Amino acid sequence: MAPNTHVFDVTEAAFETEVLQASLQTPILLDFWAEWCGPCKTLGPALEQLAAEFNGAFRLAKVDVEANQQLAAMFGIQSIPTVVLVKDGQLADGFAGALPPAQVRQFLAKHGIEPTVPADEPEPATDSEPAADPQEVLTAAREAVTAEPANDERKLDLAIALLMTGDAEEARPLLTHLPANLATDARAQRAQSHLELLDSLPADRSVAELLNAAANGEPQDLHAAAVAQLLHGEPETGLELLIDLLRTHRSYQDDLARRTLINAFRILPDTELVARYRRKMSSLLF
Structure with missing residues (x-):
């Protein structure tokens, strides 16, 4: 049987890189378990099967609580198995106990995680090509x-x-x-x-006006200009403005720059551009 490339063991030393930073690209499901835990032996294989079935829509990180006690303490793990979803660099949700696979699927679907089509399979046919206008x-x-x-x-x-x-x-x-x-x-x-x-886009102001206002470096103006560029101008310029805002005013309006970047990553079709700016965001956050 081929190894499941979507499942890996994680340690405290690698947690920041392999979980927090990696979750900016792909959701990570943390499975807190131990060898002596009976329910873990039911849930663990089911999660691994789902990780294979979902084909990279999420990755499963196995955390042995005996070997990673500080990591378990950081998450406040009180019983096992406990599963935690890390998405976009933050804890998104979780559950305790050995849920049946159907309920785990519902949990994943709630967060927009659905099985992906393997690269060697054709995409489902569509009725027609979308109109350009x-x-x-x-x-x-x-x-x-x-x-x-x-x-x-x-x-x-x-x-x-x-x-x-x-x-x-x-x-x-x-x-x-x-x-x-x-x-x-x-x-x-x-x-x-x-x-x-x-x-979040100011009404009745052109992209040029917002860009001029952003020259003063005030966070509200940087953000407005960035959103205007994302939606109606040059997306890369908008992303660069958000990176600048994250670098200079990270805590502004409860981490607004990071939240806006995540929204931008979801709507922009240029995967190479998105990947490049995900890396920039990650380097500033971690």
Whole structure:
């Protein structure tokens, strides 16, 4: 049997690099266990099977609490097995006890973690190529909702199309009222990130005006200019402004620069650009 490359043992010495920094790229599921723990012998193999099945959508880090007592203490582990999700460099959620695989799947889905398609398998076919013009996409989405008013997938399509044209107000209730199973979909989470960026953009000010204002170095102006560039200008310039904001005003508005960077990473299609700026963010945070 081939080794499961999505499962690894983690130690206190490697925790920052292999878990915190790595979670900026891929969610990490921490499995706190011990050799003497009976339920761990049920949950552990189930988690490893899910890690293989999800094919890199998350990685499973095994933490032997006997060998890593300080790490267990840092997380306040009081019983095992305990599972903790680390995502975007922060603790996102967790559970205690040997949950059945179906409930673990629900836990992962709640955080937008779904199985990925292996590289050697074709992507599912789509009905048609998306129109290049955002207004055409919006028109098609409205027609689809009119034809199927009870179809929540079509409503999500419409919300995404509205966000692409900058219409946050009409998109907001569509996203708010999505059913729970769809609200955790990766597309819905990207749309929510897009909505948060639009909400933070000052009204009635051009990108050029915001860039001029940012020259004074004030954090609110740097942030506004960055978001404007991300949405309506040059995304790389926006990312660079956010890195500058993170470097100079890290604690501003409860870590706003880091949170905005994470939203930007979710919506930008340029994977190379995103990977480069994830590394920049990681180097500043850790």
